[in-house]
Amino acid sequence: MEILVRGLVNGVIMAGILGIPVMGIAVIYGMTGIINFAIGSIGVFSAYITWYFMDRNVLLAILLGLSCGFGLGYLIQVLLLTPVFERRKGDLNLFFLITNSLGLIFVGLTRVIFPRPTIRLDLPRLGSLTLLGVSLTGMRLFAVLFVVGCLLLLWLVETRTRVGKSWRATSQNLRLAKVVGINTGQAFAVASGIGCMLGSLGAILWGSLYNLTLTTGFQLTFTGYIIAVVGGIGNIIGGMVAALIMGMVISFGGYGFAGAWQSVVLYGIAMVVLVLAPKGILGSERSV
Amino acid sequence: MSELVLEVRNLSLAYGATLAVKSISFEAFEDEILAIVGPNGAGKSTLLEAVAGLHMAREGSIAFKGRSLTGTSVFRRRLMGIVLVPQDENIFPGMTVRENLEMGAFRTRRGNVKQKLQYVFDLFPRLKERERQMANTLSGGERRMLAIGMGVTGEAQLYLIDEPSVGLAPRIVTKVLESLKTLQRDTARPIVVAEQNTKVLHVAQRLLGMEAGERRFFKSVGSLSQERLKELYLGLCEREREA
Numbered sequence: 001m002e003i004l005v006r007g008l009v010n011g012v013i014m015a016g017i018l019g020i021p022v023m024g025i026a027v028i029y030g031m032t033g034i035i036n037f038a039i040g041s042i043g044v045f046s047a048y049i050t051w052y053f054m055d056r057n058v059l060l061a062i063l064l065g066l067s068c069g070f071g072l073g074y075l076i077q078v079l080l081l082t083p084v085f086e087r088r089k090g091d092l093n094l095f096f097l098i099t100n101s102l103g104l105i106f107v108g109l110t111r112v113i114f115p116r117p118t119i120r121l122d123l124p125r126l127g128s129l130t131l132l133g134v135s136l137t138g139m140r141l142f143a144v145l146f147v148v149g150c151l152l153l154l155w156l157v158e159t160r161t162r163v164g165k166s167w168r169a170t171s172q173n174l175r176l177a178k179v180v181g182i183n184t185g186q187a188f189a190v191a192s193g194i195g196c197m198l199g200s201l202g203a204i205l206w207g208s209l210y211n212l213t214l215t216t217g218f219q220l221t222f223t224g225y226i227i228a229v230v231g232g233i234g235n236i237i238g239g240m241v242a243a244l245i246m247g248m249v250i251s252f253g254g255y256g257f258a259g260a261w262q263s264v265v266l267y268g269i270a271m272v273v274l275v276l277a278p279k280g281i282l283g284s285e286r287s288v
Numbered sequence: 289m290s291e292l293v294l295e296v297r298n299l300s301l302a303y304g305a306t307l308a309v310k311s312i313s314f315e316a317f318e319d320e321i322l323a324i325v326g327p328n329g330a331g332k333s334t335l336l337e338a339v340a341g342l343h344m345a346r347e348g349s350i351a352f353k354g355r356s357l358t359g360t361s362v363f364r365r366r367l368m369g370i371v372l373v374p375q376d377e378n379i380f381p382g383m384t385v386r387e388n389l390e391m392g393a394f395r396t397r398r399g400n401v402k403q404k405l406q407y408v409f410d411l412f413p414r415l416k417e418r419e420r421q422m423a424n425t426l427s428g429g430e431r432r433m434l435a436i437g438m439g440v441t442g443e444a445q446l447y448l449i450d451e452p453s454v455g456l457a458p459r460i461v462t463k464v465l466e467s468l469k470t471l472q473r474d475t476a477r478p479i480v481v482a483e484q485n486t487k488v489l490h491v492a493q494r495l496l497g498m499e500a501g502e503r504r505f506f507k508s509v510g511s512l513s514q515e516r517l518k519e520l521y522l523g524l525c526e527r528e529r530e531a
């Protein structure tokens with residue numbers, strides 16, 4: 001019984017941490033139809049910035065990292081991705097190459113600017129509390145609450161506000177959105193900014209639990225991408241359900257099989273789901 | 289003397305190598321409804337979409353209130369007051385009827401939105417009944433009403449309406465076309481409407497006849513007898529939909 005509760009709690013926590021980059025990928029894809037494979041590397045770059053300024057003021061350092069993620073995502077969309085998109089709509093291969101190259105550029109930039117191959121972010125533990133007999137640091141709990149909060153906020157914005165509705169409109173019918181006078185370029189840029197900001201938060205949390213290396217970014221992106229596809233890419237709720245399943249697998253897997261088997265089981269499950277349901281668990285309006 | 293709003297000069301438009309519109313010229317004045325008529329594939333939609341900024345000109349130019357529109361994006365043209373109701377994919381499928389209308393009014397001054405929505409609901413009471421329904425569950429005719437409604441909620445300097453009567457019951461067709469007249473009178477803005485239904489002869493001031501991308505005639509309705517007009521019109525549309 002205790003193992004079950006512990007497993008469940010840890011699974012939810014894991015899902016919260018995995019869910020952040022997944023949400024980032026889903027927000028960008030849902031709006032623009034582009035899968036940005038650079039968000040993990042941009043996230044790690046931002047996390048290095050947070051790490052660099054951490055001695056001065058933790059909170060400010062985190063905010064700086066997140067702003068950097070948002071700004072980079074926004075600029076990349078405006079200067080590069082949207083102009084290419086206007087000419088070569090829906091060319092998935094092209095965007096795969098462009099965003100992966102971008103990812104590599106940010107890995108390189110991280111190496112040039114911060115000559116430290118591995119870092120660890122010592123975020124404040126924010127105290128700890130015991131939940132159902134499992135002791136947790138505040139930071140882990142924060143990850144879960146943050147994901148839930150983000151989902152709620154996104155839902156409220158998209159259904160209640162004029163701007164949020166214009167985002168939904170843009171994702172549903174881009175041409176008509178332009179025709180009614182929605183600034184779709186800006187909507188794309190904001191989505192890209194939010195997505196990369198979530199990637200940065202994912203990297204920061206990851207760096208506080210494990211280590212961050214130059215290649216963690218691609219690991220984050222790829223795991224996030226697979227989970228997003230399993231959930232039904234662009235479908236945020238589907239992505240969160242998939243993150244929950246994967247979180248549980250990791251958590252309970254810890255008792256059943258050794259760490260080395262984890263990726264075999266995880267990606268094995270992903271493959272089985274995609275064979276059975278190519279559009280993911282909850283489906284997606286656009287398909288990959 | 290009424291003001292010149294739209295001036296199209298020798299405009300040619302192409303999809304890849306095939307010309308869809310061949311050196312078309314026409315102009316629209318402030319106080320008129322101009323109907324573009326012609327058979328399927330004549331290039332009516334392509335022409336209207338080009339005015340809204342969705343296609344780049346192969347040759348020729350479009351001027352709006354004396355300013356050239358070359359290089360002006362769809363978004364900017366909408367801010368200038370060019371409102372297009374497209375023929376297809378003209379609603380946001382996953383939004384409610386009301387949300388769709390709100391999006392149509394996205395660039396309408398806040399204070400006027402309520403009144404604009406009321407105007408649409410008076411025009412199509414059916415939409416009022418279905419305010420909270422998802423747009424992708426509407427019938428074809430209801431969708432058409434919604435699309436027109438989205439255009440009407442916009443504050444326009446120029447309306448471009450593509451085939452408003454397609455898929456509507458005959459009684460509604462008359463009503464919709466009459467409503468264009470009302471809209472023109474109430475707003476004092478020109479309406480350029482692509483239409484295949486002959487009933488448009490009762491509301492338009494001028495007719496631009498197109499076939500295979502070319503201009504066949506450009507005539508003032510008042511200058512001709514209804515019989516002559518119908519002849520011209522039927523000469524273009526071999527297959528007429530309904531009397």
Ligand SMILES: Nc1ncnc2c1ncn2[C@@H]1O[C@H](COP(=O)(O)OP(=O)(O)OP(=O)(O)O)[C@@H](O)[C@H]1O
Nearest residue numbers: 303308326327328329330331332333334335375484
């Ligand atoms: N996306 C496209 N790619 C290639 N050709 C196209 C495209 N859209 C339209 N065309 C062609 O351009 C020509 C003009 O089409 P358009 O839609 O403007 O005609 P239309 O007068 O609006 O016809 P309808 O009354 O059927 O709506 C047609 O021959 C059509 O096949």
Ligand SMILES: [Mg+2]
Nearest residue numbers: 332333334375
């Ligand atoms: Mg057409």
